[in-house]
Amino acid sequence: MPTAQPTIPGNQDVLLLIKLRMERGVIDNIINRLLQVRGRPGKQVQLSEAEIKQLCLVSRDIFMRQPNLLELEAPIKICGDIHGQYSDLLRLFEYGGLxxxxxxxxxxxxxxxxxxxLETICLLLSYKIKYPNNFFLLRGNHECASINRIYGFYDECKRRYNVRLWKVFTECFNCLPVAALIDEKILCMHGGLSPELHNLNQIKGLPRPIEVPETGLLCDLLWSDPSSDIRGWGENERGVSYTFGADRVTEFLQKHDLDLICRAHQVVEDGYEFFANRQLVTIFSAPNYCGEFDNAGAMMTVDETLVCSFQILKPVENKKPSKFGFGSTTTVKQSTTKAKLSFIIINEDGLKSWGIEETRAACLQD
Structure with missing residues (x-):
């Protein structure tokens, strides 16, 4: 299988390769321990403080050696928000493959x-260290001290370890890349577009390490949202950044010769949701979010020909009989300059073709 290869400054750095080899045994041990709780939701894995600090320091070094705008190649699987739902992260890997x-x-x-x-971020950092050219992590708005100080991560670090460890994570998060470009056609970020984004080189030029500012390009890439209620730019109900209309998506794709914007940041009922005539897709990978939503989670696979398929992860609590279970919906990219997308869903009886609304309805039936 082809390997996704970013453009990595200093990729041949001998010292880095030696360092990674030195860590291999340690990393394998950590990964094995983190995976041992598969099938046991809620079971904690208590790594040592020294091990976690090592994960942060080594991964931070890798993030800084790779660009802020990752340049990747398909095939690749794309996941949205996880938000500490570790058992669901393990389910994603179970169905998607390790x-x-x-x-x-x-x-x-x-x-x-x-x-x-803690388990969630430690497993992700471990895979980043072990497979630096195959496994990629972007920064979300919650990888920011001012946010995760309030919404749970600080308290978890303090309760299970100490505040010092939370500060080590903060230094690591400040080095995460903020966007990825897949085969020069699919632009990925956590939040969305920015009125200040005129050239993709602006993303490459964002400094690191950096705290997320309250306004500006970096803030928007992590915080903005699409809105079907407006044209142009609007005020965001979050109180941070902007909302943007479908017209802004179309203009941006045309200007930069792109086919799709792929982002996360919002809970969507089916785990994925299209916007702007399927020119933007939101992916959310935490099913039954916070135990309060009956949403599915999704993972999008982009194959070598840029065919995009969605694997649906249903909430564990959903006990109703399902014909689809872990479903698969495929978006077919035609060989036209402006791709026309059609949809199919695979079930136990074989292959059936539907339009997007019928596909969404089928996903909701179970």
Whole structure:
């Protein structure tokens, strides 16, 4: 299987390769311990403080050696918000396949809200260290001290370890890349577009390490939201950044010769949701979010020909009989300059073709 290869400054750095080899045994041990709780939701894995600090320091070094705008190649699997729902992260890997069998891109928001942010971020950092050119993590708005100080991660670190460890994570999060470009056609970020984004090189030029400011390009990439209620730019109900209309998506894609914007940041009922005539997709990978929503989670796979398929992770609490279970919906990209998307869903009886509304309805039936 082809390997997703970013443009990595200093990728041949001998010292880095030696350092990674030195960590291999330690990393394998950590990963094995983190995976031992599969099938036991809520079971904690108590790594040592020294091990976690090592994960943060080594991954931070890798983040800084890779660009702020990752340049990746398909095939690759893309996941949205996880928010400390560790058992659901393990379910995603169970159905999607463990690295390095498949390449992964996560769109941020690994911590807060859920009960196991520490296990979640430690497994993700471990895979980043072990497979630096196959496993990629973007920054979300919750990978920010001012946010995760309030919404759970700080308290979890303090309760299970200490505040010093939370500060080590903060230094690591400040080095995360903020966007990825897949085969020069699919732009990925956590939040969305910015009125200040005129050229993709602006993303490459954002400094790191950096705290997320209250306004500006970096803030918008992590915080903005699409809105079907407006044209142009609007005020965001979050009190941070902007909302943007479908017209802004179309203009941006045309200007930069892109086909799709892929982002996370919002709970969507089916785990994925299209916007702007399927020119933007929101992916959310935490099913039954916070135990308060009856949403599915989703993971989008982009194959070598840029065919995008969605694997649906249903909430564990959903006990109703399901014909689909862990479903698969496929978006077919035609070989036209402006791709026309059609949809199919695979079930136990074989393959059926539907339009988007029928596909969404089918997903809701179970």
């Amino acid at each position: 690295p390095p069998r498949y390449n992964y891109l996560f769109l941020g928001d690994y911590v807060d809200r859920g009960k196991q942010s």
